[in-house]
Amino acid sequence: MFNDDDEPTLGEVLDQLEDAGGADHVTINQIIAGFGDRSLAPILLVPAMITATPISGIPGVPTLAGIIVGLIVVQMLMGRDTLWLPQAVARRGVSTERMAKAVSFLRKPVAWLDRVMKPRMTWLARRPWTYAALLTCLAIALATPVMEFLPFVATVAAVAIGMFAAGILMRDGLVILIGYGVTGIVVAAAWQFT
Numbered sequence: 001m002f003n004d005d006d007e008p009t010l011g012e013v014l015d016q017l018e019d020a021g022g023a024d025h026v027t028i029n030q031i032i033a034g035f036g037d038r039s040l041a042p043i044l045l046v047p048a049m050i051t052a053t054p055i056s057g058i059p060g061v062p063t064l065a066g067i068i069v070g071l072i073v074v075q076m077l078m079g080r081d082t083l084w085l086p087q088a089v090a091r092r093g094v095s096t097e098r099m100a101k102a103v104s105f106l107r108k109p110v111a112w113l114d115r116v117m118k119p120r121m122t123w124l125a126r127r128p129w130t131y132a133a134l135l136t137c138l139a140i141a142l143a144t145p146v147m148e149f150l151p152f153v154a155t156v157a158a159v160a161i162g163m164f165a166a167g168i169l170m171r172d173g174l175v176i177l178i179g180y181g182v183t184g185i186v187v188a189a190a191w192q193f194t
Contacts (some may be wrong), residue, residue, distance in 0.1 A: 019033060063148055
């Protein structure tokens with residue numbers, strides 16, 4: 001569990017992913033339980049981080065992540081502080097070994113982001129501006145089932161969601177702007193494949 005006084009770093013979110021679950025399997029419920037009663041921004045990072053790794057190559061994972069992102073975003077837009085997920089979704093998971101590989105894959109880029117991120121252009125990380133970022137995440141989540149069939153597009157879309165979530169979490173408006181830029185790349189790539 002995290003210290004309740006402040007938001008976790010991106011590295012601490014990865015630590016929570018690594019520590020979740022049992023010996024063989026980690027479920028979404030176990031991951032969410034590790035965050036306790038916190039804001040939903042660090043939880044929004046979880047499906048984005050997972051889908052930005054080779055785990056996204058498993059059929060159905062990007063779609064499941066899109067469903068979870070959609071549920072989280074809708075609840076953030078409603079102003080909820082805690083997350084509700086249907087048990088059919090919350091019981092899904094991956095092997096602990098795959099999760100460990102995904103976390104290992106993310107360690108270096110996340111450590112770099114933790115070093116460079118800082119509060120700046122904070123107005124973009126506050127309401128009402130966060131609504132635009134969250135609605136963009138929702139649009140990406142709704143399109144994820146289609147993107148799953150386009151090579152690498154779902155992974156890049158996950159990076160965009162991760163940028164929005166990290167920017168909101170760390171109050172870094174520049175990272176939120178980068179999220180919009182990555183979203184533009186997703187739209188352009190999807191357009192090329194259609």
